[in-house]
Amino acid sequence: MNRAKGYIPRNYKRQPLGSIPYTTAFNLPAISKSEWPDLIDYKKEKKARLIDVINAAELPVLDQDGFPFCWAYGYVTNLRVARAKAGIPYRHLNPHAIACIRTGYRKRGGNTFDLPKLMAEFGCPTYDVWPKYSMDRSLAKSDAVKRDAIQYRHTEHYELDPNDFEQKAVSLLNDIAVTAGYSHMSHMMCDIELIYKKSGGGYTFGTKHLNSWGAGYKDNGVGQFYGRKAVSFDQLAIKVGTVNPI
Amino acid sequence: MTDKRPLWVLVIACALFFAFGGKGGAIFTPPPIDGEGLHVLVVYESSDALPKGQRAILNSNSWKEGAQWRILDKDSHFNDETSIWKKALDRPSEHLPRVIVSNKGGFEGPLPADIPAMDALVGEYR
Numbered sequence: 130m131n132r133a134k135g136y137i138p139r140n141y142k143r144q145p146l147g148s149i150p151y152t153t154a155f156n157l158p159a160i161s162k163s164e165w166p167d168l169i170d171y172k173k174e175k176k177a178r179l180i181d182v183i184n185a186a187e188l189p190v191l192d193q194d195g196f197p198f199c200w201a202y203g204y205v206t207n208l209r210v211a212r213a214k215a216g217i218p219y220r221h222l223n224p225h226a227i228a229c230i231r232t233g234y235r236k237r238g239g240n241t242f243d244l245p246k247l248m249a250e251f252g253c254p255t256y257d258v259w260p261k262y263s264m265d266r267s268l269a270k271s272d273a274v275k276r277d278a279i280q281y282r283h284t285e286h287y288e289l290d291p292n293d294f295e296q297k298a299v300s301l302l303n304d305i306a307v308t309a310g311y312s313h314m315s316h317m318m319c320d321i322e323l324i325y326k327k328s329g330g331g332y333t334f335g336t337k338h339l340n341s342w343g344a345g346y347k348d349n350g351v352g353q354f355y356g357r358k359a360v361s362f363d364q365l366a367i368k369v370g371t372v373n374p375i
Numbered sequence: 376m377t378d379k380r381p382l383w384v385l386v387i388a389c390a391l392f393f394a395f396g397g398k399g400g401a402i403f404t405p406p407p408i409d410g411e412g413l414h415v416l417v418v419y420e421s422s423d424a425l426p427k428g429q430r431a432i433l434n435s436n437s438w439k440e441g442a443q444w445r446i447l448d449k450d451s452h453f454n455d456e457t458s459i460w461k462k463a464l465d466r467p468s469e470h471l472p473r474v475i476v477s478n479k480g481g482f483e484g485p486l487p488a489d490i491p492a493m494d495a496l497v498g499e500y501r
Protein backbone atom coordinates (compact mmCIF):
# COMPACT_ATOMS: atom_id res chain seq x y z
CA MET A 130 0.00 0.00 0.00
CA ASN A 131 1.48 3.31 -1.10
CA ARG A 132 0.30 6.13 1.16
CA ALA A 133 0.58 8.94 -1.36
CA LYS A 134 -1.39 12.06 -0.50
CA GLY A 135 -1.24 15.44 -2.26
CA TYR A 136 -3.85 17.62 -0.56
CA ILE A 137 -3.22 21.37 -0.80
CA PRO A 138 -5.79 23.27 1.32
CA ARG A 139 -7.84 25.86 -0.52
CA ASN A 140 -6.84 29.47 0.00
CA TYR A 141 -10.14 31.13 0.91
CA LYS A 142 -8.69 34.60 0.56
CA ARG A 143 -7.93 33.97 -3.09
CA GLN A 144 -10.92 31.70 -3.67
CA PRO A 145 -13.67 32.81 -1.28
CA LEU A 146 -16.88 30.86 -0.78
CA GLY A 147 -19.11 31.28 -3.82
CA SER A 148 -16.26 31.85 -6.26
CA ILE A 149 -15.90 28.29 -7.59
CA PRO A 150 -17.91 27.72 -10.80
CA TYR A 151 -20.49 24.94 -10.87
CA THR A 152 -20.85 24.93 -7.09
CA THR A 153 -23.64 26.26 -4.91
CA ALA A 154 -23.75 26.92 -1.19
CA PHE A 155 -24.86 23.94 0.86
CA ASN A 156 -28.54 24.50 1.60
CA LEU A 157 -30.01 21.32 3.02
CA PRO A 158 -32.14 21.88 6.14
CA ALA A 159 -30.31 21.51 9.44
CA ILE A 160 -30.95 18.39 11.53
CA SER A 161 -30.79 18.70 15.29
CA LYS A 162 -27.78 16.89 16.73
CA SER A 163 -30.10 15.13 19.18
CA GLU A 164 -31.69 13.32 16.20
CA TRP A 165 -28.42 12.11 14.70
CA PRO A 166 -28.02 8.86 16.70
CA ASP A 167 -31.57 7.72 15.92
CA LEU A 168 -31.12 8.44 12.21
CA ILE A 169 -27.76 6.65 12.17
CA ASP A 170 -29.23 3.61 13.95
CA TYR A 171 -32.25 3.51 11.64
CA LYS A 172 -30.12 3.43 8.48
CA LYS A 173 -27.93 0.71 9.94
CA GLU A 174 -30.89 -1.40 11.06
CA LYS A 175 -32.59 -1.10 7.65
CA LYS A 176 -29.35 -1.77 5.75
CA ALA A 177 -29.90 1.55 4.02
CA ARG A 178 -26.51 3.26 4.32
CA LEU A 179 -24.34 4.42 1.47
CA ILE A 180 -21.96 1.56 2.27
CA ASP A 181 -24.83 -0.86 1.56
CA VAL A 182 -25.25 0.75 -1.87
CA ILE A 183 -21.49 0.65 -2.46
CA ASN A 184 -21.27 -3.03 -1.51
CA ALA A 185 -24.27 -3.99 -3.65
CA ALA A 186 -22.76 -2.18 -6.63
CA GLU A 187 -19.38 -3.85 -5.91
CA LEU A 188 -17.54 -0.58 -6.44
CA PRO A 189 -13.82 -1.29 -6.62
CA VAL A 190 -11.56 0.52 -4.17
CA LEU A 191 -9.35 3.01 -5.99
CA ASP A 192 -5.58 3.16 -5.66
CA GLN A 193 -3.68 6.33 -6.53
CA ASP A 194 -0.48 4.26 -6.62
CA GLY A 195 2.02 6.80 -5.37
CA PHE A 196 0.74 9.79 -7.33
CA PRO A 197 -0.13 12.91 -5.27
CA PHE A 198 -3.63 12.99 -6.75
CA CYS A 199 -5.81 12.21 -3.71
CA TRP A 200 -7.92 15.30 -4.49
CA ALA A 201 -8.94 13.79 -7.86
CA TYR A 202 -9.40 10.28 -6.47
CA GLY A 203 -11.57 11.67 -3.68
CA TYR A 204 -13.71 13.48 -6.25
CA VAL A 205 -14.14 10.48 -8.55
CA THR A 206 -14.87 8.17 -5.63
CA ASN A 207 -17.66 10.57 -4.71
CA LEU A 208 -18.97 10.59 -8.28
CA ARG A 209 -18.87 6.79 -8.43
CA VAL A 210 -20.91 6.62 -5.22
CA ALA A 211 -23.45 9.14 -6.57
CA ARG A 212 -23.82 7.15 -9.79
CA ALA A 213 -24.25 3.89 -7.87
CA LYS A 214 -26.88 5.47 -5.66
CA ALA A 215 -28.81 6.59 -8.74
CA GLY A 216 -28.60 3.09 -10.25
CA ILE A 217 -26.44 4.23 -13.15
CA PRO A 218 -24.27 1.43 -14.58
CA TYR A 219 -20.68 1.35 -13.38
CA ARG A 220 -17.96 2.87 -15.53
CA HIS A 221 -14.23 2.91 -14.80
CA LEU A 222 -13.94 6.69 -14.50
CA ASN A 223 -10.26 7.58 -14.32
CA PRO A 224 -9.25 10.15 -11.67
CA HIS A 225 -5.63 9.97 -12.80
CA ALA A 226 -6.70 11.45 -16.15
CA ILE A 227 -8.40 14.54 -14.71
CA ALA A 228 -5.47 15.08 -12.33
CA CYS A 229 -3.04 14.97 -15.27
CA ILE A 230 -5.13 17.46 -17.23
CA ARG A 231 -5.54 19.79 -14.26
CA THR A 232 -1.85 19.79 -13.31
CA GLY A 233 -0.48 19.83 -16.85
CA TYR A 234 0.88 16.31 -16.29
CA ARG A 235 2.92 17.33 -13.28
CA LYS A 236 3.09 15.04 -10.26
CA ARG A 237 1.92 17.66 -7.82
CA GLY A 238 -0.80 18.05 -5.25
CA GLY A 239 -4.09 19.89 -5.58
CA ASN A 240 -7.59 20.33 -4.22
CA THR A 241 -10.92 18.82 -5.17
CA PHE A 242 -12.22 22.37 -5.68
CA ASP A 243 -9.85 22.54 -8.66
CA LEU A 244 -12.13 20.13 -10.48
CA PRO A 245 -15.77 21.31 -10.82
CA LYS A 246 -15.02 23.47 -13.89
CA LEU A 247 -13.04 20.74 -15.60
CA MET A 248 -15.66 18.14 -14.74
CA ALA A 249 -18.48 20.35 -16.00
CA GLU A 250 -16.85 21.35 -19.27
CA PHE A 251 -14.60 18.41 -20.17
CA GLY A 252 -15.85 15.50 -18.06
CA CYS A 253 -13.91 12.46 -16.96
CA PRO A 254 -12.58 9.80 -19.33
CA THR A 255 -12.74 6.10 -18.56
CA TYR A 256 -9.97 3.52 -18.49
CA ASP A 257 -11.21 2.45 -21.94
CA VAL A 258 -9.59 5.49 -23.55
CA TRP A 259 -7.12 6.61 -20.85
CA PRO A 260 -5.08 3.70 -19.45
CA LYS A 261 -5.02 3.64 -15.66
CA TYR A 262 -1.83 5.55 -14.78
CA SER A 263 -0.88 6.85 -18.20
CA MET A 264 1.02 10.16 -18.43
CA ASP A 265 0.73 10.24 -22.22
CA ARG A 266 0.42 13.94 -23.09
CA SER A 267 -1.37 13.29 -26.35
CA LEU A 268 -4.40 11.78 -24.64
CA ALA A 269 -6.08 15.01 -23.47
CA LYS A 270 -6.21 16.26 -27.07
CA SER A 271 -7.47 12.99 -28.47
CA ASP A 272 -10.97 13.09 -29.97
CA ALA A 273 -11.68 9.65 -28.56
CA VAL A 274 -10.87 10.86 -25.04
CA LYS A 275 -12.97 14.01 -25.47
CA ARG A 276 -15.96 12.04 -26.77
CA ASP A 277 -15.68 9.60 -23.91
CA ALA A 278 -15.11 12.16 -21.15
CA ILE A 279 -18.01 14.43 -22.08
CA GLN A 280 -20.44 11.59 -21.38
CA TYR A 281 -19.39 11.71 -17.74
CA ARG A 282 -19.41 15.42 -17.14
CA HIS A 283 -20.92 16.66 -13.92
CA THR A 284 -22.14 20.17 -13.28
CA GLU A 285 -23.68 20.42 -9.82
CA HIS A 286 -21.82 20.48 -6.56
CA TYR A 287 -22.38 21.69 -3.04
CA GLU A 288 -19.72 23.80 -1.39
CA LEU A 289 -19.72 23.24 2.36
CA ASP A 290 -18.22 25.75 4.75
CA PRO A 291 -14.67 24.87 5.81
CA ASN A 292 -14.39 22.93 9.08
CA ASP A 293 -18.20 22.85 9.43
CA PHE A 294 -18.82 19.38 10.80
CA GLU A 295 -22.57 19.93 11.19
CA GLN A 296 -22.99 20.66 7.48
CA LYS A 297 -21.03 17.54 6.63
CA ALA A 298 -23.15 15.52 9.04
CA VAL A 299 -26.38 16.77 7.45
CA SER A 300 -25.03 15.95 4.00
CA LEU A 301 -24.14 12.43 5.08
CA LEU A 302 -27.47 11.93 6.84
CA ASN A 303 -29.05 12.82 3.49
CA ASP A 304 -26.81 10.19 1.84
CA ILE A 305 -24.76 12.76 -0.04
CA ALA A 306 -21.09 11.82 0.18
CA VAL A 307 -18.52 14.53 0.86
CA THR A 308 -15.01 14.79 -0.55
CA ALA A 309 -13.11 15.98 2.50
CA GLY A 310 -9.66 17.47 3.00
CA TYR A 311 -8.01 16.36 6.25
CA SER A 312 -5.28 18.72 7.38
CA HIS A 313 -3.98 16.28 10.00
CA MET A 314 -2.98 13.82 7.28
CA SER A 315 -2.60 16.21 4.28
CA HIS A 316 -5.04 14.01 2.42
CA MET A 317 -8.43 14.13 0.69
CA MET A 318 -10.87 11.22 0.85
CA CYS A 319 -14.55 10.59 0.29
CA ASP A 320 -16.64 10.60 3.47
CA ILE A 321 -19.63 8.28 3.21
CA GLU A 322 -21.20 7.89 6.62
CA LEU A 323 -21.86 9.66 9.89
CA ILE A 324 -21.14 7.46 12.92
CA TYR A 325 -21.12 7.83 16.69
CA LYS A 326 -19.91 6.20 19.86
CA LYS A 327 -21.14 6.73 23.39
CA SER A 328 -18.75 8.51 25.68
CA GLY A 329 -19.21 9.97 29.15
CA GLY A 330 -23.00 9.96 29.01
CA GLY A 331 -23.02 11.68 25.64
CA TYR A 332 -22.01 10.96 22.09
CA THR A 333 -18.84 11.44 20.09
CA PHE A 334 -19.55 11.72 16.40
CA GLY A 335 -17.31 10.78 13.53
CA THR A 336 -17.24 9.78 9.88
CA LYS A 337 -16.37 6.80 7.75
CA HIS A 338 -14.38 7.45 4.62
CA LEU A 339 -13.49 5.64 1.41
CA ASN A 340 -9.78 6.05 0.81
CA SER A 341 -7.80 5.67 -2.44
CA TRP A 342 -4.94 3.53 -1.16
CA GLY A 343 -6.33 0.24 -2.45
CA ALA A 344 -8.33 -2.45 -0.66
CA GLY A 345 -5.46 -3.06 1.78
CA TYR A 346 -6.28 0.14 3.69
CA LYS A 347 -8.21 -0.56 6.93
CA ASP A 348 -11.49 -2.42 6.26
CA ASN A 349 -11.41 -2.99 2.48
CA GLY A 350 -10.52 0.62 1.84
CA VAL A 351 -12.88 2.08 4.46
CA GLY A 352 -11.56 3.88 7.54
CA GLN A 353 -13.03 6.13 10.23
CA PHE A 354 -12.28 9.13 12.40
CA TYR A 355 -13.96 10.39 15.58
CA GLY A 356 -14.07 13.77 17.25
CA ARG A 357 -11.70 16.50 16.10
CA LYS A 358 -9.99 14.17 13.66
CA ALA A 359 -13.27 13.86 11.78
CA VAL A 360 -13.41 17.60 11.12
CA SER A 361 -12.30 18.35 7.58
CA PHE A 362 -11.22 21.71 6.21
CA ASP A 363 -12.30 21.59 2.53
CA GLN A 364 -15.62 19.89 1.86
CA LEU A 365 -17.31 19.34 -1.49
CA ALA A 366 -20.45 17.30 -2.10
CA ILE A 367 -21.78 16.04 -5.40
CA LYS A 368 -25.48 16.67 -5.67
CA VAL A 369 -26.88 13.18 -5.70
CA GLY A 370 -29.45 12.59 -8.37
CA THR A 371 -28.19 15.26 -10.72
CA VAL A 372 -25.49 12.99 -12.09
CA ASN A 373 -25.69 12.69 -15.86
CA PRO A 374 -27.74 9.53 -16.00
CA ILE A 375 -26.06 7.65 -18.81
CA MET B 376 -77.24 -11.94 -25.82
CA THR B 377 -76.70 -9.36 -23.13
CA ASP B 378 -73.45 -7.40 -23.31
CA LYS B 379 -71.87 -7.77 -19.84
CA ARG B 380 -68.76 -5.74 -20.49
CA PRO B 381 -69.85 -2.81 -18.32
CA LEU B 382 -70.16 -5.17 -15.35
CA TRP B 383 -66.71 -6.64 -15.98
CA VAL B 384 -65.28 -3.18 -16.25
CA LEU B 385 -66.88 -2.25 -12.95
CA VAL B 386 -65.57 -5.40 -11.23
CA ILE B 387 -62.04 -4.80 -12.50
CA ALA B 388 -62.18 -1.13 -11.61
CA CYS B 389 -63.29 -1.99 -8.06
CA ALA B 390 -60.53 -4.60 -7.71
CA LEU B 391 -57.93 -2.14 -8.89
CA PHE B 392 -59.25 0.56 -6.61
CA PHE B 393 -58.98 -1.67 -3.54
CA ALA B 394 -55.58 -2.94 -4.65
CA PHE B 395 -54.00 0.36 -5.49
CA GLY B 396 -56.33 3.17 -4.57
CA GLY B 397 -54.94 3.35 -1.04
CA LYS B 398 -51.51 4.20 -2.43
CA GLY B 399 -52.89 7.34 -4.00
CA GLY B 400 -51.49 6.54 -7.41
CA ALA B 401 -52.73 5.30 -10.75
CA ILE B 402 -52.32 2.02 -12.61
CA PHE B 403 -51.35 1.73 -16.23
CA THR B 404 -51.72 -0.60 -19.17
CA PRO B 405 -49.53 -0.57 -21.21
CA PRO B 406 -46.58 -0.23 -18.84
CA PRO B 407 -45.47 3.36 -18.15
CA ILE B 408 -41.77 2.66 -18.82
CA ASP B 409 -40.66 1.27 -22.18
CA GLY B 410 -38.87 -2.05 -22.22
CA GLU B 411 -39.28 -5.67 -21.22
CA GLY B 412 -39.15 -6.71 -17.60
CA LEU B 413 -39.45 -4.97 -14.28
CA HIS B 414 -38.45 -1.31 -14.30
CA VAL B 415 -38.65 1.02 -11.31
CA LEU B 416 -38.01 4.75 -11.29
CA VAL B 417 -37.94 6.83 -8.11
CA VAL B 418 -38.05 10.59 -8.62
CA TYR B 419 -37.27 13.02 -5.82
CA GLU B 420 -35.91 16.47 -5.07
CA SER B 421 -32.41 15.84 -3.75
CA SER B 422 -32.25 19.10 -1.85
CA ASP B 423 -35.42 18.34 0.12
CA ALA B 424 -35.30 16.50 3.42
CA LEU B 425 -37.20 13.21 3.21
CA PRO B 426 -38.77 11.37 6.16
CA LYS B 427 -36.38 8.67 7.34
CA GLY B 428 -38.57 5.83 6.04
CA GLN B 429 -38.57 7.22 2.50
CA ARG B 430 -34.88 8.13 2.75
CA ALA B 431 -34.13 4.50 3.61
CA ILE B 432 -35.96 3.29 0.49
CA LEU B 433 -33.38 5.01 -1.69
CA ASN B 434 -30.49 2.95 -0.30
CA SER B 435 -32.37 -0.28 0.32
CA ASN B 436 -31.37 -3.17 -1.93
CA SER B 437 -34.42 -5.38 -1.30
CA TRP B 438 -36.82 -3.88 -3.86
CA LYS B 439 -34.06 -3.51 -6.48
CA GLU B 440 -33.43 -7.25 -6.86
CA GLY B 441 -34.23 -8.39 -10.38
CA ALA B 442 -35.28 -4.92 -11.48
CA GLN B 443 -33.79 -2.31 -13.73
CA TRP B 444 -33.99 0.82 -11.62
CA ARG B 445 -33.01 4.44 -11.31
CA ILE B 446 -33.30 6.97 -8.48
CA LEU B 447 -33.19 10.42 -10.01
CA ASP B 448 -33.51 14.02 -9.00
CA LYS B 449 -36.48 15.63 -10.72
CA ASP B 450 -34.08 17.99 -12.52
CA SER B 451 -31.65 15.33 -13.77
CA HIS B 452 -29.73 16.06 -16.97
CA PHE B 453 -29.60 13.44 -19.67
CA ASN B 454 -26.90 12.94 -22.26
CA ASP B 455 -29.21 10.66 -24.19
CA GLU B 456 -32.49 12.34 -25.02
CA THR B 457 -33.98 9.00 -26.13
CA SER B 458 -33.35 7.29 -22.80
CA ILE B 459 -36.34 5.38 -21.47
CA TRP B 460 -35.58 6.93 -18.09
CA LYS B 461 -35.84 10.45 -19.48
CA LYS B 462 -39.22 9.62 -21.00
CA ALA B 463 -40.35 8.20 -17.67
CA LEU B 464 -38.97 11.18 -15.74
CA ASP B 465 -40.79 13.58 -18.06
CA ARG B 466 -44.19 12.02 -17.42
CA PRO B 467 -46.42 14.64 -15.85
CA SER B 468 -47.19 13.94 -12.21
CA GLU B 469 -48.45 15.82 -9.20
CA HIS B 470 -46.44 13.64 -6.81
CA LEU B 471 -42.96 14.24 -5.42
CA PRO B 472 -41.25 12.09 -4.36
CA ARG B 473 -42.89 9.56 -6.66
CA VAL B 474 -42.36 6.08 -7.98
CA ILE B 475 -43.13 4.40 -11.28
CA VAL B 476 -43.23 0.60 -11.35
CA SER B 477 -43.53 -0.98 -14.76
CA ASN B 478 -43.83 -4.57 -15.96
CA LYS B 479 -46.84 -5.70 -18.00
CA GLY B 480 -48.80 -2.79 -16.67
CA GLY B 481 -47.64 -0.55 -13.93
CA PHE B 482 -48.16 1.91 -11.11
CA GLU B 483 -47.34 5.56 -10.79
CA GLY B 484 -47.88 7.51 -7.62
CA PRO B 485 -46.37 8.76 -4.38
CA LEU B 486 -43.28 7.04 -2.98
CA PRO B 487 -44.36 4.62 -0.22
CA ALA B 488 -43.62 5.50 3.38
CA ASP B 489 -41.00 2.86 4.13
CA ILE B 490 -39.07 -0.15 2.84
CA PRO B 491 -41.73 -2.84 3.55
CA ALA B 492 -44.37 -0.80 1.68
CA MET B 493 -41.97 -0.29 -1.23
CA ASP B 494 -41.11 -4.00 -1.28
CA ALA B 495 -44.81 -4.85 -1.38
CA LEU B 496 -45.54 -2.40 -4.18
CA VAL B 497 -42.70 -3.59 -6.39
CA GLY B 498 -43.56 -7.19 -5.52
CA GLU B 499 -46.99 -6.75 -7.09
CA TYR B 500 -45.30 -6.43 -10.48
CA ARG B 501 -42.65 -9.14 -10.30
